[in-house]
Amino acid sequence: MNVGTRRIAFINETGGVGKTTLAVNVAAFFALKRNKRVLLLDLDTQGHAGKSLGLDVRSLSPTMFHLLTRDDVSLDAVTRATAVKNLWVVPARKDMADFPVSAANLPEREHRLARRLADQDGRYDVLVFDAPPSMGLVTTNVLLAANEVVIPVGTTYLGLDGCAEMAATVERVSTQFNHPELKVTRVVPTLYRKTALSDEVIATLKEHFDRRVSEPMHFNVAIDEAQGHGQTIWEYAPWSRGATILQSVAESIDRAR
């Protein structure tokens, strides 16, 4: 794999914390605002990364599941163009749920994704991974294919607990599978509303992660609406407060390396 390719994973086993929203919009940020060639890889059964970009993922085949389980299905065959210049996506669908069983007897099943991306030969400058809301074989595959980990954390008491857990998991995978480049580069406080508790949560995150904590992703309805229209914030509402919020988070992720 091209050493210059950035490989950024959005991970948290808690659902609804903004992984997909960030993965899609940060991928589009690199494509549109940094003029990079970007491949967004969806690993979640819900298929929301593709759906957020306006793809009808239910009718698509082959998809991520086939890339992971069949050597005769190429990366090109599962890669779809999007309406965003410089942005391509490998969509996922419900059948991703069968991956752990289908992969049970495959050699090096934890490295399937990394191996299948090895032949992309620097065609992309940035790979962005949208992980499922669970720890398990799929997320291990994501962590072994990535080297930068971004943890979106809901600014709630339990969100804090989950973040510590995720950071420990990343370290364990890095050690167990001898993947020392894997690092948590950013923690993004998400679904932020200005309350005393949210600010306390951010202060505690900063005690642990220091300057790796990005600007918070404020709750903003345009961010939600954009997904309903199958668009990124940069297309749907480029001058909105939502765009300003996502831009500062994306810039912070860009600066992480």
Ligand SMILES: Nc1ncnc2c1ncn2[C@@H]1O[C@H](COP(=O)(O)OP(=O)(O)O)[C@@H](O)[C@H]1O
């Ligand atoms: N900053 C935000 N403002 C408004 N809605 C948001 C924001 N971040 C996420 N959402 C909404 O919250 C829901 C969950 O976000 P999502 O990115 O799908 O989380 P995850 O991928 O972690 O499950 C989605 O409907 C999304 O549109």
Ligand SMILES: [Mg+2]
């Ligand atoms: Mg998601």
